Amino acid sequence: MRIHLESAHLVAMIAIALLTALLLAIKFRPATWRGVIFEAVIANVGAILAVLAFEVLTA
Numbered sequence: 001m002r003i004h005l006e007s008a009h010l011v012a013m014i015a016i017a018l019l020t021a022l023l024l025a026i027k028f029r030p031a032t033w034r035g036v037i038f039e040a041v042i043a044n045v046g047a048i049l050a051v052l053a054f055e056v057l058t059a
Contacts, residue, residue, distance in 0.1 A: 003059070009051050016047035 020043035030036050 003052065003055050005051075005055070009055065012054075013044075013047045013051050016050055017043045020046050 017040075021040055024039040024043060025036075028035070028039070030039060
């Protein structure tokens with residue numbers, strides 16, 4: 001199975017990551033930079049996995 005990531009996938013990853021980071025920041029309200037970085041990493045990993053899962057399901 002070949003996965004083809006295009007520019008639309010990159011835009012989707014960025015949008016999902018930003019939305020997830022915003023929702024996590026609203027819910028948990030991190031007080032330190034470590035918390036902010038941790039939430040950003042979690043949001044980015046989730047966005048990448050969501051786009052890859054969509055690509056696999058539609059391939």
